[in-house]
Every structure is written in C-alpha cells, then in structure tokens.
Amino acid sequence: xxxxxxxxxxxxxxxxxxxxxxxxxxxxxxxxxxxxxxxxxxxxxxxxxxxxxxxxxxxxxxxxxxxxxxxxxxxxxxxxxxxxxxxxxxxxxxxxxxxxxxxxxxxxxxxxxxxxxxxxxxxxxxxxxxxxxxxxxxxxxxxxxxxxxxxxxxxxxxxxxxxxxxxxxxxxxxxxxxxxxxxxxxxxxxxxxxxxxxxxxxxxxxxxxxxxxxxxxxxxxxxxxxxxxxxxxxxxxxxxxxxxxxxxxxxxxxxxxxxxxxxxxxxxxxxxxxxxxxxxxxxxxxxxxxxxxxxxxxxxxxxxxxxxxxxxxxxxxxxxxxxxxxxxxxxxxxxxxxxxxxxxxxxxxxxxxxxxxxxxxxx
Amino acid sequence: xxxxxxxxxxxxxxxxxxxxxxxxxxxxxxxxxxxxxxxxxxxxxxxxxxxxxxxxxxxxxxxxxxxxxxxxxxxxxxxxxxxxxxxxxxxxxxxxxxxxxxxxxxxxxxxxxxxxxxxxxxxxxxxxxxxxxxxxxxxxxxxxxxxxxxxxxxxxxxxxxxxxxxxxxxxxxxxxxxxxxxxxxxxxxxxxxxxxxxxxxxxxxxxxxxxxxxxxxxxxxxxxxxxxxxxxxxxxxxxxxxxxxxxxxxxxxxxxxxxxxxxxxxxxxxxxxxxxxxxxxxxxxxxxxxxxxxxxxxxxxxxxxxxxxxxxxxxxxxxxxxxxxxxxxxxxxxxxxxxxxxxxxxxxxxxxxxxxxxxxxxxxxxxxxxxxxxxxxxxxxxxxxxxxxxxxxxxxxxxxxxxxxxxxxxxxxxxxxxxxxxxxxxxxxxxxxxxxxxxxxxxxxxxxxxxxxxxxxxxxxxxxxxxxxxxxxxxxxxxxxxxxxxxxxxxxxxxxxxxxxxxxxxxxxxxxxxxxxxxxxxxxxxxxxxxxxxxxxxxxxxxxxxxxxxxxxxxxxxxxxxxxxxxxxxxxxxxxxxxxxxxxxxxxxxxxxxxxxxxxxxxxxxxxxxx
Numbered sequence: 001x002x003x004x005x006x007x008x009x010x011x012x013x014x015x016x017x018x019x020x021x022x023x024x025x026x027x028x029x030x031x032x033x034x035x036x037x038x039x040x041x042x043x044x045x046x047x048x049x050x051x052x053x054x055x056x057x058x059x060x061x062x063x064x065x066x067x068x069x070x071x072x073x074x075x076x077x078x079x080x081x082x083x084x085x086x087x088x089x090x091x092x093x094x095x096x097x098x099x100x101x102x103x104x105x106x107x108x109x110x111x112x113x114x115x116x117x118x119x120x121x122x123x124x125x126x127x128x129x130x131x132x133x134x135x136x137x138x139x140x141x142x143x144x145x146x147x148x149x150x151x152x153x154x155x156x157x158x159x160x161x162x163x164x165x166x167x168x169x170x171x172x173x174x175x176x177x178x179x180x181x182x183x184x185x186x187x188x189x190x191x192x193x194x195x196x197x198x199x200x201x202x203x204x205x206x207x208x209x210x211x212x213x214x215x216x217x218x219x220x221x222x223x224x225x226x227x228x229x230x231x232x233x234x235x236x237x238x239x240x241x242x243x244x245x246x247x248x249x250x251x252x253x254x255x256x257x258x259x260x261x262x263x264x265x266x267x268x269x270x271x272x273x274x275x276x277x278x279x280x281x282x283x284x285x286x287x288x289x290x291x292x293x294x295x296x297x298x299x300x301x302x303x304x305x306x307x308x309x310x311x312x313x314x315x316x317x318x319x320x321x322x323x324x325x326x327x328x329x330x331x332x333x334x335x336x337x338x339x340x341x342x343x344x345x346x347x348x349x350x351x352x353x354x355x356x357x358x359x360x361x362x363x
Numbered sequence: 364x365x366x367x368x369x370x371x372x373x374x375x376x377x378x379x380x381x382x383x384x385x386x387x388x389x390x391x392x393x394x395x396x397x398x399x400x401x402x403x404x405x406x407x408x409x410x411x412x413x414x415x416x417x418x419x420x421x422x423x424x425x426x427x428x429x430x431x432x433x434x435x436x437x438x439x440x441x442x443x444x445x446x447x448x449x450x451x452x453x454x455x456x457x458x459x460x461x462x463x464x465x466x467x468x469x470x471x472x473x474x475x476x477x478x479x480x481x482x483x484x485x486x487x488x489x490x491x492x493x494x495x496x497x498x499x500x501x502x503x504x505x506x507x508x509x510x511x512x513x514x515x516x517x518x519x520x521x522x523x524x525x526x527x528x529x530x531x532x533x534x535x536x537x538x539x540x541x542x543x544x545x546x547x548x549x550x551x552x553x554x555x556x557x558x559x560x561x562x563x564x565x566x567x568x569x570x571x572x573x574x575x576x577x578x579x580x581x582x583x584x585x586x587x588x589x590x591x592x593x594x595x596x597x598x599x600x601x602x603x604x605x606x607x608x609x610x611x612x613x614x615x616x617x618x619x620x621x622x623x624x625x626x627x628x629x630x631x632x633x634x635x636x637x638x639x640x641x642x643x644x645x646x647x648x649x650x651x652x653x654x655x656x657x658x659x660x661x662x663x664x665x666x667x668x669x670x671x672x673x674x675x676x677x678x679x680x681x682x683x684x685x686x687x688x689x690x691x692x693x694x695x696x697x698x699x700x701x702x703x704x705x706x707x708x709x710x711x712x713x714x715x716x717x718x719x720x721x722x723x724x725x726x727x728x729x730x731x732x733x734x735x736x737x738x739x740x741x742x743x744x745x746x747x748x749x750x751x752x753x754x755x756x757x758x759x760x761x762x763x764x765x766x767x768x769x770x771x772x773x774x775x776x777x778x779x780x781x782x783x784x785x786x787x788x789x790x791x792x793x794x795x796x797x798x799x800x801x802x803x804x805x806x807x808x809x810x811x812x813x814x815x816x817x818x819x820x821x822x823x824x825x826x827x828x829x830x831x832x833x834x835x836x837x838x839x840x841x842x843x844x845x846x847x848x849x850x851x852x853x854x855x856x857x858x859x860x861x862x863x864x865x866x867x868x869x870x871x872x873x874x875x876x877x878x879x880x881x882x883x884x885x886x887x888x889x890x891x892x893x894x895x896x897x898x899x900x901x902x903x904x905x906x907x908x909x910x911x912x913x914x915x916x917x918x919x920x921x922x923x924x925x926x927x928x929x930x931x932x933x934x935x936x937x938x939x940x941x942x943x944x945x946x947x948x949x950x951x952x953x954x955x956x957x958x959x960x961x962x963x964x965x966x967x968x969x970x971x972x973x974x
Contacts, residue, residue, distance in 0.1 A: 178376045236398045273399040277392070284388055291381070311380075318387050325394040 007063060008359035011289040015059075015337070015352050018282055019052055022263075022338035022345075028246045029266040030259035030340065044259055044340055051342035055349035062353025067361070070354075071301050076126045080148065083119040086112035087155040100159050111343035113156045113164045118351050120152055120168060121175070121308035128179045129300040136182045145176070162200060162207065163331035167319070171312045175304055210330045227262070228326050235268035235276070235324060242272030259340040261332055264324045276321075279338070283317045286310070290355060296362030306358040309351045416447070416486065416582045422573025423519035425600035427533060427563065429609040430637075436533055436564075438519040441652070442495050444503055445488035446477065451512035458512055465502035468492050480554075490555070494520060494652040521557070521651040527644035529612050531672035532605075532636075532772070532834060534562020535647035537654075560650070562672070563603065563834060565773050570840050573600035605834045606635035610956060611949050615640045615930075618948040622941075624932035625673035625813045628949050631821030631918065631927045634830030634849060636770065638949060641673040675770060678778040678810040679931060682893030682938070683738045684820075684916045685759075685805025687864060689746050690731060691823055692758035694860040698749040701863055704730040707741035714796040718744055735867035735891065736876040740804050747803025752794060755802060756782035761854045763819035763829050764811055769850060770832045778815055781808035805893060816916055817929030824865060824889070824918045824927065827856030865889055869921040872943075880943035881917055886954040889924075890917020890946060892938030910934035915942035919950050926953050 027045040034043035070076065090100040090112060102109040124145070131141040149172050156165040177186065201207045234248065248269040258266050267275045290310025297303040313336050320335040322328040334341050336348045427436040444466060446458060453461070459473035473491055480489050492499065495515070503515050521536050537560045543549045548569070552558065558572065559565035576597035581590040608628075615626040619642045628637040643665070649658055662670055671677060693699030709725030711718050720726065720740040726733070734742035747755060759765060765780025779785070781802060783794040801807035811819075814832065822829035829852040837849055868889035871878040877892040893914030913935035918924035928946045935941040955961035 174380055178380060180376065232398065235395070236402060238399055240400060268395070268399065273395055276395045276399065280388065280391055280395070287384060291377075295377070307377075314384065318384075318391065321391050322387075322394075325391065325398065327390065327394055 006360060007356040008289055008293055011286065011293065011352075011359060012356060014282055014286050014289065015349070018279075018286075018337035019056070019349075021279065021282075023048060023052060024245070025263050025267055025338055026259050026340045028248065028270060029263055031246075033259070047342065048340050048345070051345045054342075055346040058346055059349040059353040059356070062350050063356045063360075065353075065357065067302060067305060067354055067357045070122055070305075071126060071129075073126075076123055079119045080123055083112060083116050084151060084155070086110075087116060087152070090159065099161065101161055109342070111341075113159065113161055113168075114343045114347040116152045116156060117164070117168055117171065117312055118309075118347055120149065120172060121305065121312060121351075123148055124172060124175045125301050125304035125308060128175065128304050132179075132300060135180045136185065142185065145172075157200065160204075161332070163319075163333045166331070167312070167316055167333060170315050171308055174311045174315075175308050178307060179304070227257075227330065231262055231265040231324050232326055234262075234265040238269040238272040238275070240273045242268070242270045242275055245270050261320065261330075261334055261339060262324060263339050264321055264335050267338075268324070280321065283314060287314045289359070290314070293355060293359035293362055297358050298361055302358045302361065306355055309355045312351065313348065416580055418578045418580060419488075419516070420576035420578060420595075420597045421518045422575050422597035423599050424521060424536070424557070424573065425571040425602040427571075427603045427605060429605060429607045429612075430635075431608070432604070433609050434524055435529060435605070435607070435609070436521060436523050436647075439522045441493070441518055441520040442500055443490045443516045443518055444492045444495050444499060445490050445514055445516045447486060447488050447512055447514065448477075449485040453510075453512065458510065461506075461510060462491065462513060465506065466492055466495065466499040483554075488514075488516060490516075493518075521648075523647045523651075525609075526648065527646045528609075528616060529607060529639065530562075530644040530647050531641040531674065532562055532607060532639040533647060534564035534566075535560055535645075535650035536564050537650050561670075561774075562772060563605065566771050567603055567835060567840060570603055571600045574598040603835060604839050606630075606637065606836065607639070607834065608637045608953075608956075610952050610961065611638040612640065614638075614948045614952040615945060616642070616644075618945045619932070622932055622935065623667050623673075624930065624935060624942075624945075625677075626928070626930045626945050626949065627674045627813050627817050628926055628928045628953070629817055629821050629832055631818075631825045631828075631830070631924055634832045634851075635836075636832055636834050637926065637953075639672075639674050639834070641671070643667050643669040645669045672772070672774075673813065673931065673933070675768075675772055675775045675812050675814045678776050678812050679912055679933075680807075680895035681764075681805040681809060681811045681816055682895030682912070682914055683805055684816060684891050684893035684914045684938075685809055685811075686735060686738065686743045686803075687820065687823070687868065687891050687916075688759055688762055688764065689743050689750070689755070689803055690735060690864055690867075691762065691856070691860055692750055692755060693746040694863065695758065695856065696750060696754055698754075699731070699746050701731060701859065704728050705734075705742045705745045707739050709741075711741040711744045711800075713744060713748055713800045716797050716800075718800050731863060732867045732870065735864070736870040736874055738877055738892070743803045744800050747799050750799075750803075752782055752799045752802065755799070756780050756785075759809075762827075763822050763852075764815055765809075766815070768812075768815050768818045768832050770814060771834055775814070776812050778812050779808055779810040806896060813929045813931045816914075817927050820916045820929065821918055821924065821927030822852075823856070824861065824921070824924045826858065826861050827854045829853070865921045868917065872917065877937075877939040878915060878917065878943045880939060881915060881947045881950070883919065883947060883951050883954050885958075886950060887920040887922070888917055888947075888950055889919065889921035890915055890928075890943070892943060894936070894938050911936060913938040913941040915939070915946045917946055917950075919954070925957075926950060 023045065026048045030044035031041040035041040037043070086103065090103060093100065093103060101111055101113065103112065127145060128135070131137070134140050136142070149169070153165045153168050156168065201211060237243070248266055264276065264279065267279055287310060290306060290313070294303050294306035294310060297306055316333055316336050319328060319331060320333050323331055323333070334344050337345070423438040426434055429435055446455070448455065451458060455474065455477050459470045459477070463470045463473060468491070476491060477489055480487070500515050503510070503513055506513070523530070523533060536557045539549055539552050539554070539556045539558045543558070544552060544554065549558070559568040564571065574597060576595040578594045579592040580588045581592060582588055611628055615628070615638050619626060619640060622642060624642050626638065626640040629635065630637060645662055690699070694701065706728050707720055707726040709720050709723050711720070718740070721738070726737055726739045726741070729737070729739050729742050733739070759780045765778050767775045767777045781798070786792060786794045798807050802809050818829065818832050831850040833849065868891055869887060870876050871892065872881050872888045872890050873879070878890045881888050881890050893916070895912040895914065911934070913932040914930070915938050916929045918927040928949050930942040930945040932941045952961060
C-alpha cells in the first residue's frame with residue numbers, strides 16, 4: 001500500500017464548498033435571532049466558524065492516517081466501547097430540553113450519537129470484511145451485528161432521538177444489503193420493524209403529532225403545522241432566483257430553527273431554485289465521488305468504509321431536504337456541513353477525512 | 364485482485380442502491396421545481412399574508428407620592444405613530460411624504476428618525492411622532508389602506524401633576540442611552556425604553572420601572588390582526604412613597620417665587636427630607652414626551668441653570684452661618700470659654716493684615732451670645748486664630764460639612780472645607796495663616812451645599828446626632844435590594860455647647876438680631892443669617908456676579924428641634940431680609956399643620972393646583 005497517490009481533489013473541493021456555503025447560510029439565518037437573544041449577531045456564526053476550523057483540522061489529520069490503521073480489533077472495539085460508554089453517560093447528565101443528547105464541556109458540547117454513526121460504519125466495514133464468506137450465517141455474523149446495531153440504535157432511541165437512530169439503521173441496512181444479505185432476512189426485519197415503528201411513532205405523542213402535521217399541515221396552521229408550513233412558505237417564496245442573500249424574512253422568527261434543521265429552507269428562500277439545486281447538485285457530486293472511491297478501494301474494508309461514509313452523508317442530506325419539502329415528516333436531522341451544530345460538523349469532516357484517505361489508495 | 368472480484372459479485376446490489384438514490388434525487392428535484400417554480404405565486408402570497416408581528420405592551424412606571432400619599436407623579440395614556448418598514452408597499456421617502464401633511468410633521472424630521480434606526484430589523488417599529496392628538500390618530504386610521512405600514516401604538520407617559528413643583532427632587536425620565544444599555548444596571552432594557560434620568564426617577568429607577576410585556580399576533584397585509592399567538596402581560600412598576608410634605612414644598616416654592624435660590628427642610632430626628640426646592644425650576648413634563656431641540660437648548664443655555672439642583676449640586680460660601688460651627692468648635696476644643704469676650708473696634712489685625720467687621724464702628728467688648736446675635740466678625744476672627752485651620756477643618760468635617768450627606772439622589776456635591784492638606788493637594792502651595800481668619804467667618808475657600816449645612820445644623824442642634832438624609836424610607840425599597848442601612852453618626856458634644864448656641868440662635872430670630880423675619884409666633888425658631896461675599900479678599904472662585912448671596916439656616920423648636928431649614932438665595936443680598944422670610948414660610952406651615960390650624964389650606968390633590 002505504499003503507493004504515493006493523491007486524495008480525490010474533487011471530493012475535497014466539494015466538501016470545502018459545502019462548508020463555506022454552510023458558514024454563509026448560518027450567518028444569514030441566525031444573525032437576527034442571535035442579536036435578539038444574545039445581543040451579538042455573530043453569536044452562532046462565530047461558534048460555527050470555530051467548529052469549522054476544528055473540523056477541517058481534524059479532516060486534514062485523519063486524511064493522513066492510513067485507513068488500515070482502523071482495521072484492528074483493538075481499534076474497532078475500543079472505539080465501539082468508548083461510544084457506548086458516552087451514550088450511557090449522557091443519561092447521567094442533566095437533561096437539556098428534556099433530552100439526553102449532549103455532553104456539555106466548557107466551550108463545546110458533544111453529541112455522542114454523531115460519533116456512534118462513524119463507529120458503527122467502522123465496525124461494520126471491519127466485521128463484514130472478516131465474515132465475507134459467511135455473510136448470512138446467523139450465529140457467526142448476523143447475531144453479533146444485530147446486537148451492536150441494536151445497542152447503539154436502542155441507546156439513541158432512548159435519548160430520545162429517533163431521527164439519528166433511523167439514519168444509523170438506514171446506513172447499516174445499506175451496508176448489509178450491499179454485502180449480500182439474504183433477501184429473506186430483509187423481509188424478516190421489515191416484518192419486525194413495522195410493529196416497532198408503530199410503537200415508537202404512534203404511541204409517542206409528539207411524534208404522532210409530527211406525522212399528523214405532515215399528513216395535513218393546514219389543519220392546524222398555527223399549531224403543529226406551523227413549522228412545516230413556514231418551511232414550505234420559505235422555499236416557495238424564493239422562486240427561481242430567491243430574495244437575495246440575507247434578505248429572507250422567514251428566518252426572522254416565522255421559521256423555527258432556521259439555522260439548524262431548516263437551513264435548507266433559508267437557502268430556498270434567499271437563493272431560490274438556483275441555490276437549492278446547487279446544494280443538491282453538490283451532494284449528488286459528493287455521492288458520485290464517494291461511490292467512485294468506494295468502488296476503487298483496494299480491499300473490502302476500504303470499500304465498506306467509503307460506502308458507509310458516503311451513504312451516511314447522503315442519506316442525511318436527502319432526508320433533511322425531504323423534510324424541508326415536507327416529503328417526509330419532521331425528523332430533527334441536520335443537513336451535513338450546512339446546519340449549525342458543532343458535533344455533527346466535526347464528525348462529518350472527520351469521516352470525509354477517512355473517505356479521502358480511501359480515495360487516495362484507490363486502484 | 365481477489366477483493367475486486369468480490370466487489371464485482373455484489374455489483375447488482377450496488378446498482379440497486381444507486382438507482383434508489385437517483386430516484387430520491389429525482390423526487391427532490393421535482394419537489395423543488397414544483398414549489399419554487401410552479402407554485403411560487405401561491406407561497407409568495409402565503410408568506411405575505413402570514414406575518415407575525417410583536418406588539419409591545421409597555422409597562423407603566425410606578426407612581427410617586429408625598430408623605431401623605433398625595434400623588435406627585437403618575438402616568439397618562441398616550442399614543443405614538445409608528446412605522447414598520449417590513450412589507451411596506453412604499454419607500455420610506457414615499458411614506459414620509461404621504462404622512463407628513465396629515466400629522467403636521469416635516470418630511471425631514473421623519474426621515475431623520477428613520478435613518479437613526481435604519482440598521483435595526485425591519486419588523487421593529489420606529490416611532491415617527493410621540494404623544495399624538497386625536498386628529499393624528501384619526502388620520503392614520505382613515506388611511507389604513509393607503510398606508511398599511513403606519514400604525515398607532517399605545518404608551519403610558521409620565522405626568523408630573525405639580526408641573527415644576529419639586530422638579531429637582533423628582534427628576535425626569537427620558538430614553539435610555541446607548542452607553543447605559545451597555546452597563547449591568549440596564550442589561551434588561553432595550554433601545555427606546557423610558558428610564559429615570561435625574562433625581563428620584565434616576566435613583567429609584569429599578570423600583571419604578573416595570574417589566575414590559577408583548578403580544579405576538581398574525582397580521583394580514585393591511586396590518587389587521589388575524590390571530591393571537593402569544594401574550595405576556597406587563598408588570599407595572601412599583602410605587603414610590605417619599606418623605607416630601609407637599610404643603611411645605613409649596614409654601615417654600617411660592618415664597619422663593621422667581622428668584623434664584625434653594626431651600627431644604629429636614630426632620631433632624633429621622634433624616635427625612637420634608638421639602639426640597641431649587642429655583643429656577645423646569646417642567647419635567649417636557650421630558651416625558653421627546654423634548655424638542657429648542658426647549659432643550661433653552662434649558663441648557665439658560666444662565667440661571669434651571670436643571671441644576673442647587674440644594675445638593677452647587678456649593679457656596681456659607682458666610683456668617685459658619686460662625687455657628689466655629690462657636691461649637693471653639694467651645695468643644697476649649698479654646699473658647701463660654702464667658703470669654705473680645706474687643707471689637709470694627710476691625711482686627713492678624714498676621715500683619717487688617718480684617719474688617721461688618722459694623723464700621725465696632726461692637727466694643729462682646730461675648731459669645733451677642734457675637735452670634737449681632738454676627739460680630741472680630742469675635743470669630745479671634746476664635747479662628749485660636750483654633751487654627753487644623754481644628755476648624757476637623758470639627759467642621761465631623762459636624763457634617765465639606766462631605767456628602769449621603770442623600771438618596773444622584774450627583775451630590777461634597778462642598779469644600781479647606782485645610783493645609785487640601786491647599787497642598789489642590790493648589791500645590793502652603794497654607795497662609797491669614798486664610799484661617801477668612802475661613803472663621805465662612806469666607807475664603809469654605810464652600811457648602813444648602814443640603815449639608817442644613818443637615819449639619821440639624822445635627823448640631825440635636826446634640827451631635829447626624830442621621831443620613833433621605834427622600835425615601837429605606838424600608839419602603841427594601842424588597843428591591845436597594846435599602847441602605849441609614850447611617851447615624853454621633854459625635855461628642857456637650858449639652859452646655861448646644862444650649863449656649865441654641866439660645867444665641869433663638870436670639871438671632873427673637874431678639875433684636877439679624878433673623879427676626881424668620882419668627883413664627885409660638886414656635887421657638889432659632890437660626891443664623893449669612894451674607895456671603897461673592898468676591899472676597901481672598902477669592903478662590905471665578906464667578907463674575909458681585910451681588911452677595913443670602914443665607915438663613917435654622918431650626919425649631921430651639922430645644923429638641925423637629926425641623927431644620929436651610930435657605931439660600933443666589934445674589935439675593937442680605938440673608939435676614941431675603942432668606943429668612945422663606946424659612947419663616949416653611950416653618951409657619953409646619954407649625955400650623957402641627958397645631959391643626961392649617962386644615963382648610965391643605966392640598967388635597969395636585970390637580971386642584973393646576974390653573
């Protein structure tokens with residue numbers, strides 16, 4: 001593996017553009033709210049800028065680390081154990097907004113569920129490569145995987161953060177499917193998933209509300225439908241060219257969480273179809289270069305790793321955009337690289353670092 | 364390349380994932396196309412109609428009462444015309460041009476006001492005209508459809524019922540400044556909030572200021588309220604109960620009239636301030652609405668400085684009133700014996716200089732009692748010489764002069780009691796012995812505020828007990844964390860000293876003394892007049908006025924006094940003729956109220972005072 005090759009510059013560039021666009025949009029969507037709340041229009045932007053600097057630094061370092069370094073059980077299982085420990089730890093910390101999602105350290109807050117996504121991809125890539133001849137063996141392959149996925153997803157559901165858990169499951173599902181999981185097992189999991197989904201969604205009041213709001217937001221336009229309607233109004237008001245950067249009105253307090261989960265709606269309002277199409281195109285390009293790196297990986301570990309990371313980023317991106325367009329119910333999933341939020345940002349950039357390293361070693 | 368083959372085996376599955384992704388992207392593209400191109404008109408309209416607006420619910424300030432619960436300051440309803448630039452169908456120039464003729468304000472003034480707040484978010488209302496008339500409101504309401512960006516907003520406004528009555532004690536309100544907004548005290552305030560600027564309004568702003576509420580409503584494109592989202596009621600400010608007695612206050616104000624001067628009345632037993640007058644005064648109501656530029660310039664440039672509270676913010680030579688404190692210092696330090704007498708030939712020579720007595724022919728051989736009653740200078744030159752400036756400064760400071768009294772008003776002046784150390788610090792030169800002689804009769808560098816000399820006189824007459832003066836009882840503002848423990852100072856003072864001085868001061872008013880015009884039948888008034896030369900032999904001042912200042916400081920009854928009064932008339936002439944009648948008016952009302960003979964003249968409420 002000692003070939004001297006360059007990482008995928010195209011992928012690198014796409015990431016940088018997304019990060020830059022994200023910073024600009026976080027400023028635009030949060031400046032007024034931040035000034036109202038903290039008396040400083042740069043309050044959120046500055047924190048995001050720090051996160052971006054940190055994330056890019058992490059990305060550069062990770063990019064230089066040969067991804068085979070992770071292929072040792074010691075590394076894989078320590079990462080997994082650490083993540084599980086952190087996921088358990090959050091339950092012993094004071095809740096914020098009734099959820100146990102964050103570990104608050106002075107100056108930064110860490111969201112272990114973001115780390116869990118990367119840890120699971122590392123584990124699956126390692127384990128699927130090891131079991132490549134026995135993918136459908138129940139005790140040998142499927143049970144261990146099911147246990148790890150269930151523990152991680154279960155702890156995240158309990159936080160509660162169903163959106164992140166579903167992203168995690170979707171990423172794992174795609175990896176297993178590509179690895180050659182027997183279609184029967186897929187059928188079985190679907191059968192089990194339906195009642196579980198029912199319990200988790202329709203028995204929990206706020207989630208049921210979200211689904212109902214999704215079905216018919218106009219039923220309660222100022223109640224549960226408010227966010228969806230405001231999101232649609234933002235996107236719709238943008239038209240082709242948008243109202244212009246910083247000129248959007250919806251973010252001023254009509255659209256809740258404009259700088260986090262609904263930042264894409266602000267893009268739609270301010271930059272119009274041009275802006276939304278450009279961001280969508282960037283993610284499609286990211287997908288293409290990611291899959292390309294994955295298919296050209298020198299070994300199965302690299303293949304799964306690159307595929308998992310690419311899918312994690314793109315699934316989240318597409319789900320987030322669908323929510324903004326009300327094609328899916330509200331989930332609470334950030335748009336990778338663009339939404340405000342340090343943990344997600346840094347983990348995403350670290351993952352891209354791994355992806356870039358894989359691309360560097362492609363054959 | 365075994366690994367590669369394995370990947371090849373899984374190719375169809377990868378392809379399937381790929382197709383799913385393409386389908387997802389296709390749906391997204393279609394979705395955005397649909398929303399942003401096909402249905403954009405619909406959502407545009409929706410966005411226009413679906414506007415949330417925050418209407419502030421301004422909390423009224425607390426009322427201010429006198430000691431008998433008569434209202435001095437309250438609030439009246441008023442309306443402002445405001446502009447909300449967001450969604451305006453006009454440019455600000457168009458709006459200003461359309462509104463200007465209707466409400467009689469020049470276009471430029473509107474544009475000035477808008478420009479000053481140009482950078483704020485567009486949904487924040489900008490006040491275009493305060494305190495508008497019914498006609499103005501009618502104009503705005505009638506043009507609701509042409510000018511949907513203009514609306515009328517309610518705001519309670521400060522009203523001072525007595526006009527300029529007690530204006531300096533009450534102070535006035537105004538918009539919070541940008542500099543204040545940066546400070547800890549005003550961290551919860553927002554631009555445009557009314558806060559106390561001077562006086563009690565400033566001192567107790569935290570008590571008087573309420574907490575604004577808001578109402579968040581959905582409005583249509585004409586600004587009509589369609590739906591109410593959220594409402595938070597305001598919390599009104601807390602009322603303030605002062606120690607001022609409106610009857611005494613009015614008596615003093617009427618007596619001073621249009622002259623320039625100050626008067627203050629204190630209860631020396633409790634430190635309560637009963638009246639505080641500074642003239643000329645201003646009408647604090649002018650500040651309650653945005654004060655106009657010309658009104659402000661007039662107030663600021665008036666050579667008589669109506670905004671200044673002469674009771675606490677200016678200091679003046681005490682003149683002969685200071686002799687009382689010289690007498691006390693002399694007796695207490697035993698350089699002066701009660702039976703001592705000096706010979707006054709009309710002048711005295713000290714340290715090679717000749718100092719005159721006011722009586723050209725001299726008082727002859729004169730003792731303490733007569734020296735106070737007739738205000739002999741030579742007697743006190745001798746006392747001062749024997750005391751020395753060190754003792755004078757020490758005793759005067761102990762008795763409450765040359766330092767802040769600690770009254771609960773902002774910007775109190777400490778006055779000056781000179782000493783060798785003071786001279787070195789301020790002028791970098793040594794003390795001349797001759798200056799001590801001038802200081803002995805309250806000239807030279809000695810300078811006091813009417814507040815502190817009245818306070819000190821009350822303390823001296825009460826046997827050396829100084830209670831911190833105040834306009835609001837601390838226990839009444841206790842719950843706001845503003846209560847200060849009232850400081851009570853007691854200094855050693857022989858009863859014989861108090862008696863000797865009290866008797867002499869009673870003589871000033873009731874024998875053939877200089878202060879007979881302060882006499883109140885049946886109420887043993889004691890006092891001392893003072894006539895301070897503005898430009899003396901050793902002048903530290905830079906003032907150009909040459910007329911003397913007139914003082915009268917006294918108390919009553921002369922044993923165990925209940926009220927101490929200080930009156931100062933700027934360039935007024937003789938204390939006995941100008942200032943004593945003002946003190947008389949205050950103490951007369953006090954005595955009549957005390958004995959129940961004032962009943963029918965009592966002010967029941969201030970509105971009855973208005974013309």
